[in-house]
Amino acid sequence: MSRLGAVFVAAMVAALAPAPAAADQPVREGLPAAPLTLDASICGFAVDVAFPTNKEFSTTFANGKQIITGALTATLTNESSGKSIGINISGPGSFVPNGDGTTTFTLSGRSLIFLFPNQLGPGTPGRLILTSGPVVFLIDQNGNLSNLRITSASVQDMCAALAGS
Numbered sequence: 291m292s293r294l295g296a297v298f299v300a301a302m303v304a305a306l307a308p309a310p311a312a313a314d315q316p317v318r319e320g321l322p323a324a325p326l327t328l329d330a331s332i333c334g335f336a337v338d339v340a341f342p343t344n345k346e347f348s349t350t351f352a353n354g355k356q357i358i359t360g361a362l363t364a365t366l367t368n369e370s371s372g373k374s375i376g377i378n379i380s381g382p383g384s385f386v387p388n389g390d391g392t393t394t395f396t397l398s399g400r401s402l403i404f405l406f407p408n409q410l411g412p413g414t415p416g417r418l419i420l421t422s423g424p425v426v427f428l429i430d431q432n433g434n435l436s437n438l439r440i441t442s443a444s445v446q447d448m449c450a451a452l453a454g455s
Contacts, residue, residue: 314352321346327369331407332416333449336369339402346381354387364402366418369453375451377402377420383422391431398424402448410438420446 322343328337347358359382367374379402386394397403400422407416423443427435 301345305330316349316351318347321348321360323362328404328418332404332418333368333452335371335447335453336371337418337452338365338367340365340367342376356385358383358385366448366452371452373452373454375448377448379420393429394427395427395435396424397421397426401425405435405438409435411436418448418452420448431452 319442323346325338325340328339329355330336338394341362341364343361346358348356348358350356360380362380363376363378365374365376371447377400379400381397381399381401383395383397383401386396388394400420403417403419403421403425405414405417408414409416414422421440421443424441426437426439426441428437
């Protein structure tokens with residue numbers, strides 16, 4: 291979960307960093323996404339993920355809230371068959387720190403979500419899904435995802451899409 295992990299770490303570092311003199315001014319930074327390979331435990335085959343358009347930004351506010359905006363596209367490639375699919379995953383998304391040390395992570399637009407088997411609890415399957423609409427995760431104090439809520443979002447199973455001919 292390198293993109294999520296990097297965003298989460300950036301949000302926590304920003305929230306814990308000493309406040310500058312103009313603490314009310316939000317800080318906007320580039321949010322690079324590095325290519326990665328998802329192992330076969332998610333789809334039954336390895337998936338290469340590249341980001342041909344990578345122009346996302348993180349805006350962090352004095353209260354620790356972080357908003358992710360900008361343009362991001364991904365190319366997903368089934369390593370076994372070579373089948374590729376290009377998708378727009380520009381979001382937006384937000385991280386909101388909660389008083390109990392958890393963080394609410396909300397995806398509002400088109401987003402790519404990958405989950406390893408058992409990541410959301412024992413027996414939960416691996417998933418690679420493209421969502422369009424609201425999705426909410428809770429992130430605990432250790433950076434673990436829990437309580438995935440896909441509200442009115444449409445969901446496309448990208449493992450099935452990449453497996454087909």
